[in-house]
Amino acid sequence: MIGAEGLYLVYLVAAICFILAIRGLAKPQTARAGNNLGMFGMGLAVLVTLLVLPTRNDLGILSAGFLSAFIGIFLANKVKMTSLPQMIAFLNGIGGLSSVLVGFAQILNEKVYLFDAVLAIVIGSVAFSGSMIAFLKLQGKLKRGRFYLSNLFSVVLLFLTVFVWIEFAFNGRMLDGYLLIWVSLALGVSLTLPVGGADMPIVISVLNAFSGFAASAIGFSIVNVALIMTGALVGASGTILALIMTKAMNRSIVEVFFKKIKISEGVDLQDKTARVSSVQDAAFLMENANKVIIVPGYGMAASGAQHALQNMAKILEEKYHVEVKFAIHPVAGRMPGHMNVLLAEAKVEYDKVFALEEINPDFETADVAYVIGANDITNPLAKTDASSPLYGMPILEVFKAKTVFVVKRSLGAGYSGVQNPLFFAENTLMLYGDAKKVTEEIVADL
Amino acid sequence: MSLLFLLTVFILSCFIGYFVVQGVTPALHSPLMSVSNAISGIVIVGALTTAALSDPFSIVEALSLFAVFFAGLNIFGGFVVSNRMLKLFKKKDEK
Numbered sequence: 292m293i294g295a296e297g298l299y300l301v302y303l304v305a306a307i308c309f310i311l312a313i314r315g316l317a318k319p320q321t322a323r324a325g326n327n328l329g330m331f332g333m334g335l336a337v338l339v340t341l342l343v344l345p346t347r348n349d350l351g352i353l354s355a356g357f358l359s360a361f362i363g364i365f366l367a368n369k370v371k372m373t374s375l376p377q378m379i380a381f382l383n384g385i386g387g388l389s390s391v392l393v394g395f396a397q398i399l400n401e402k403v404y405l406f407d408a409v410l411a412i413v414i415g416s417v418a419f420s421g422s423m424i425a426f427l428k429l430q431g432k433l434k435r436g437r438f439y440l441s442n443l444f445s446v447v448l449l450f451l452t453v454f455v456w457i458e459f460a461f462n463g464r465m466l467d468g469y470l471l472i473w474v475s476l477a478l479g480v481s482l483t484l485p486v487g488g489a490d491m492p493i494v495i496s497v498l499n500a501f502s503g504f505a506a507s508a509i510g511f512s513i514v515n516v517a518l519i520m521t522g523a524l525v526g527a528s529g530t531i532l533a534l535i536m537t538k539a540m541n542r543s544i545v546e547v548f549f550k551k552i553k554i555s556e557g558v559d560l561q562d563k564t565a566r567v568s569s570v571q572d573a574a575f576l577m578e579n580a581n582k583v584i585i586v587p588g589y590g591m592a593a594s595g596a597q598h599a600l601q602n603m604a605k606i607l608e609e610k611y612h613v614e615v616k617f618a619i620h621p622v623a624g625r626m627p628g629h630m631n632v633l634l635a636e637a638k639v640e641y642d643k644v645f646a647l648e649e650i651n652p653d654f655e656t657a658d659v660a661y662v663i664g665a666n667d668i669t670n671p672l673a674k675t676d677a678s679s680p681l682y683g684m685p686i687l688e689v690f691k692a693k694t695v696f697v698v699k700r701s702l703g704a705g706y707s708g709v710q711n712p713l714f715f716a717e718n719t720l721m722l723y724g725d726a727k728k729v730t731e732e733i734v735a736d737l
Numbered sequence: 738m739s740l741l742f743l744l745t746v747f748i749l750s751c752f753i754g755y756f757v758v759q760g761v762t763p764a765l766h767s768p769l770m771s772v773s774n775a776i777s778g779i780v781i782v783g784a785l786t787t788a789a790l791s792d793p794f795s796i797v798e799a800l801s802l803f804a805v806f807f808a809g810l811n812i813f814g815g816f817v818v819s820n821r822m823l824k825l826f827k828k829k830d831e832k
Contacts, residue, residue, distance in 0.1 A: 302782075306750075309776045310757055316769050317760040319826040326768070326819050329776055333812055340782050344789040348798060352788055355802045359809025366810075367817035372825075378818060379770050386777045386811040392804035393780060396787040396797045499770055502777050509783040511743055519743060520750040521779040527754025528773045532766060621763060628766030635825035642828050646763045 302517035308332025384422030390415035390505035407512030415505035420479030500529025541684030568720035580658035590664015666705030775815025781808035
């Protein structure tokens with residue numbers, strides 16, 4: 292059959308398929324073709340491996356494979372679009388877990404310390420336990436408690452991991468191997484536990500990178516170029532996403548994991564009052580506008596307002612000939628690109644949805660900016676107040692619009708703990724209430 | 738294959754990844770995560786390899802089969818979810 296060189300070439304083809312799969316995601320037009328190419332590459336890699344390996348337990352492998360196909364496809368079809376961040380965190384964790392299992396299987400098989408396999412075990416364990424905590428948090432099963440000890444724990448566990456690792460490397464005792472798994476699992480938990488909801492996009496990206504690099508490490512230990520290349524690709528992808536997100540939030544990765552957010556007042560806004568408006572006024576102003584820009588944030592996702600929003604946009608466009616655009620900040624929501632998926636689900640055409648740099652010049656000429664469930668990403672202090680923790684963070688410049696409607700449940704500070712002077716500006720009108728309910732009321736009034 | 742060669746492959750792949758991912762439009766960052774999740778299921782090749790090298794009914798075999806299962810979950814779940822997401826992205830004239 293095909294020899295070692297043939298096998299190598301097939302793996303190379305698979306890796307190229309994966310590169311082109313991600314390349315396909317550059318544009319929505321080519322994205323599905325990219326995904327299909329990814330599936331093809333994966334099928335090819337698995338098939339050729341099955342053909343070449345002298346497996347003794349075909350039945351076991353086939354049952355594990357079919358069971359995973361059955362459950363995987365079932366779960367993927369069942370999950371609601373609003374629960375996508377959890378699903379992605381869960382799958383990511385599972386990926387890390389399989390690297391851990393393979394690494395450990397290898398060590399048990401050869402009964403010696405193997406650097407590559409141990410590397411896969413440590414990175415994979417952190418990815419696994421961290422992703423599971425992220426999953427539970429996104430699912431709402433773990434409330435953000437007060438884990439005061441957590442930072443110290445993480446540092447201690449980090450040292451412990453290194454210590455056990457060195458111990459294992461020098462003694463090669465299997466007991467140290469077992470211990471290392473538990474210590475790195477604990478490290479993943481303690482790193483992720485204190486992280487707040489708005490930092491989730493960053494955490495998910497970092498964990499994504501980890502599971503990729505764990506696969507790469509397995510590639511080193513079984514000497515397989517397909518694994519090394521693919522793992523590196525995934526690792527790079529997660530790293531870049533994390534960098535984009537941290538830049539868009541004006542935070543560093545270290546801050547995300549180790550620094551607690553201080554609740555500060557920033558500027559004193561006590562003596563100012565926000566002006567409250569009604570849905571009737573909002574409907575009236577938007578009907579008579581030439582251009583309306585909608586700015587969704589996590590509050591929109593939480594209340595499931597995307598369909599109501601699309602309804603509103605549609606009526607405004609078709610009945611009143613208003614130009615409607617959607618503006619999305621890179622960190623809006625709980626995972627990278629979260630808002631885009633939700634709007635796409637509500638059938639908002641993607642050519643009406645704009646990223647930060649594309650849309651910012653538009654606010655000056657907009658009659659109405661409709662900010663729904665977003666806060667920090669619109670805070671003008673990021674531009675003006677050098678002492679603010681938000682200073683330097685790129686924001687959506689909604690304050691430049693003629694009128695700004697802010698749909699929010701209360702006047703509270705955003706996740707950053709900084710008050711938002713936008714709410715008290717001359718041209719801002721508040722609409723208190725649930726994002727979906729308020730939008731539906733406006734739709735009824737149009 | 739020498740470690741140096743593998744390291745070269747790894748580092749060059751990181752660069753390829755860097756440039757390819759830079760080109761992904763921000764609107765598709767969620768599908769990017771789930772596609773990359775799915776392809777990190779390539780570790781299934783490693784799981785199949787250790788499964789083939791193991792003795793029947795050993796712990797190594799059990800670990801490998803579980804790894805096959807979890808990696809498979811990653812692959813099938815990841816690609817199907819990505820496909821569902823990507824189907825949603827439409828332009829007006831594509832309806």
